[in-house]
Each structure stands twice: as structure tokens, then as C-alpha cells.
Amino acid sequence: MYKRNFFPFVVAVLLGTATTSCNSNDDVENQAIEIPGITIDGDVDCCSAEEALQVYKFLQTVYIIPELSTVVDGKYNVFAYAKSASFHTGYNELYFVATKKSNGNYIKNFDITNLSPLMLMTKMGMRHSTPVSSGVASFNDNYLAVKKGWVAFLMNSGDSGSWTFSYDANVLGATGGVEESDIVVGPLPEGQSWLKSFKKDNTTFYLTLKDPSAWQTGTNTVEAFVSVKSDDSTQPYQLASEQFVIDIDPRMPDMGNHTSPDNVGLTPQADGTYQGTVNLTMTGLWRIHLTVRDQKGNILAGGDDLSDGYSSLYWDVTI
Numbered sequence: 129m130y131k132r133n134f135f136p137f138v139v140a141v142l143l144g145t146a147t148t149s150c151n152s153n154d155d156v157e158n159q160a161i162e163i164p165g166i167t168i169d170g171d172v173d174c175c176s177a178e179e180a181l182q183v184y185k186f187l188q189t190v191y192i193i194p195e196l197s198t199v200v201d202g203k204y205n206v207f208a209y210a211k212s213a214s215f216h217t218g219y220n221e222l223y224f225v226a227t228k229k230s231n232g233n234y235i236k237n238f239d240i241t242n243l244s245p246l247m248l249m250t251k252m253g254m255r256h257s258t259p260v261s262s263g264v265a266s267f268n269d270n271y272l273a274v275k276k277g278w279v280a281f282l283m284n285s286g287d288s289g290s291w292t293f294s295y296d297a298n299v300l301g302a303t304g305g306v307e308e309s310d311i312v313v314g315p316l317p318e319g320q321s322w323l324k325s326f327k328k329d330n331t332t333f334y335l336t337l338k339d340p341s342a343w344q345t346g347t348n349t350v351e352a353f354v355s356v357k358s359d360d361s362t363q364p365y366q367l368a369s370e371q372f373v374i375d376i377d378p379r380m381p382d383m384g385n386h387t388s389p390d391n392v393g394l395t396p397q398a399d400g401t402y403q404g405t406v407n408l409t410m411t412g413l414w415r416i417h418l419t420v421r422d423q424k425g426n427i428l429a430g431g432d433d434l435s436d437g438y439s440s441l442y443w444d445v446t447i
Contacts, residue, residue, distance in 0.1 A: 130191035130213055175234045175273050182270040183225070183234055190223055195311055196293060200304035203229055206238070206297045208306075211339070215291075215313045217281050218322030219339050224264060224275045226299045234273040237300055240264040244294040244364055245279050246308065251288070258282045259323075259334045259355035260364040262400055280323050280336040280353070284315045319413045319446035326420055326429030326441060332357040333368055335418065337443045338401070344447060345411060350376065350404045352394055371396045372428070375419040378406050379438060382413055408447060417442045 175183065187209065196208035209223040226238040243260045264277035285291055292308040316322065322337040338351035356368040374394040379385040394404035408414055417439035419430040430441035 130193050130210055175236060179270070179272060180234050183273050186271055186274060187223075187225065193311075195309045196222075196295070196306055198297070198304060198306050199229070200226075200297055200299045201302035204235065204238075204299040204302060205229055206240075206299065206304070215281065215311060216316050217284050217313060218316055218320070219278060219280050219336050221339065222264070222277045222279060224277075224297075225273060226297075235299060236273050238275070239298045240275055240277065240295055241298070242294070242296045242305075242364075243277055243279060245281065245291060245311075246294070246362060247283070247289050247291050249289040256282070256361040257358065257364045259336050259353065260366070261353075262367045278338075280334070280355070281313045282323065282334075283313075285311075285313045317446075319444055321442075321444040324418070324441055324443065328428050333420075334365060335374070335420075335441075335443075337416075337445075340443075340445045340447075343406075343408065343445060345408055347390070347405055347407050350394060350406050350416075352402045353400070354402060367400050371423060372402075373421045373423070373425075374402060374404070375421065375430075376404060376406060377417040377419070377439065378408065378414050379417060380410070380412055381415050383410075385436070385438065411447050413444060413446045415442050415444055 190209040190211055191213050193208040193210055198206050200206055205227045207225045207227070209225070211221040211223075222243070224240045226235040227233060228235060241264070243264065245258050245260065246255055247258070248255050259280040261277040261279070264275045266272045266274065267276040268274075281291070291311050291313050293311050294305065294307050294309070296305040297303065322340070323334060325332055325334045327333070334355045334357070336353045336355065338353070340348070352374070354368045354372060355365040356370075357365050376391055376393055377387065378391060379387050388407045388409045390405070390407045392405040394402040397403050406416065415438075417430065418441045419439055420428045420441070422428055430439040432438065433440035
């Protein structure tokens, strides 16, 4: 299990201004609050105090991954984080932060490339990768020193095999990274299934549902990714250039397979995601049946494939 973030480097930032009067609040007003990684020397490669404070607060909401954290050129730390306390099958968000070892200041000018998860199938003596994000980039103006990507693990670690993870890092021109570090991937809880595949001709595609753990009753935005299996299965599976339309039909299998109104299928967006809308009218297990169509409307996968009339291609989400 990964741990919440703590940095060894701190600098003091004074809140408030000094006053000449004496009252019971003076000690509080002039008290130093310790925030790591704040730039106070005007270094253009690092964050302003306001930006660093936002980054610091954000990092308290994620978990550090020691196995994927490293030192570059003896001068820079690269820390990796996950949104969850441990990796699991399906969609996982990854975050990266670089700091100067000398003072702990956050650094904006760094790149993380070549995310490369790899599973060794022990009994079969073969290796394969899994879907990954097309890149790692800043995702919010408040967090320019934080880079985000994602990986969707096809299966969990265990008797079938084990996972390693590699990536390259470039921090202010210095290069390094992590090479085939062992990681553990657990299963999702029962009632959650976020990654499915389909074939078109001889090509395998993967449908990754973006983490739905924040979904609630009512209308929810559905975000997903379509990836294509690499010709060399040991290479990461990148986002597919071919575009599809994905119809959704949410049902509650434990409640007579009733559905809900006002659902909108997933269509490709400029940022590489597929987006739609699902309306969940009550808590419990929802099976979101999928039908994949090409741009002309021809069904490629899913549809009424099961004996009960519902698609055999589906995600499970429990709210």
C-alpha cells in the first residue's frame, strides 16, 4: 500500500503581516506555516509560492509510489503518485512531480515519457503490455508542476504473472527514469469492471472506462478511452486512431434488468477521450451494456449477443 505524500524539504512562509499592537492573535498571525517546495529565490524553473502551495495541497490527496520514484543525475527527485492506495485492474491515474534535491523546490520543466507497463505471464513464458495514456502532461493551471497520465491494467498480479513498470524522465535536460520496477496490481472490488476488449478483423481494441468511483445517483458524465493492441504485444497499447461511436444501455441485473432514461452514447472528443452521459436512478450494481459502431453506424462489437437480449460487451459499476 502506498502512502500519502511527505517531502523532507520545507521552507517557512509567513501568513499575515506584523502588527504593532499586542493581542491574543499576534502569535497566530505571525506564525510560520511549513510548506515544502516553495520557491523563494526567484528561480524561473520552479513554481511561485502560490503555485507551490496549490501543488502541495493536491499532493496530500494522492499516494506516493516508492517503486516508481527515482533520482535523476544526483540533483533531482522524481516522485510518482497514484490516486488510489494501490494499483488495481482497469483505469489508474498516475501523477509525477520533480523537485530539486538541494532545496526541495518544485520544478515545472520536466518530461515523463515512454510509460511502459509489462506483464510476465509466468506459466506461458510470454510478456504483454496494456493500455496507457498518449502522454504525461500538466492537467490544471493550478498544478503546472504536476504531470498526469494513466495506465489500465488488463489483469491483476498473482498466479498468472507479475507486472513491472518503466518510464523515462528528463528534468531540466538531465535524463534518467525507472527501468522494469516490480509493482503489484490487485483486482477491483466485486461489482466493478472497467476494461473490456473487442476485435475488428484481426485487430484487438480495448475499452477503458475512466474511474467511475465518484459517480452518484442521477446524471454522470461517462469518459472512456479506446486503445489498440500493439503489433508487438510487449509495447504499450496506445490510443486508437480509428474512431467509433459507443452506444450505452445501463441495466440493473439484480433488479430485473430495468434501465434508466436520458442516457447519451459515447462519441470521440478532441482530447482523445470518448464522452457520453449515463443516468443512474438508484444505488447498486449497474451493468452498462456497450455497442460499438463505426462512423457509418455499422455494429462492430456488442449489441444483442446474450440470450437475455443484452450486450455481452459491458462495464460493471456499483454505486
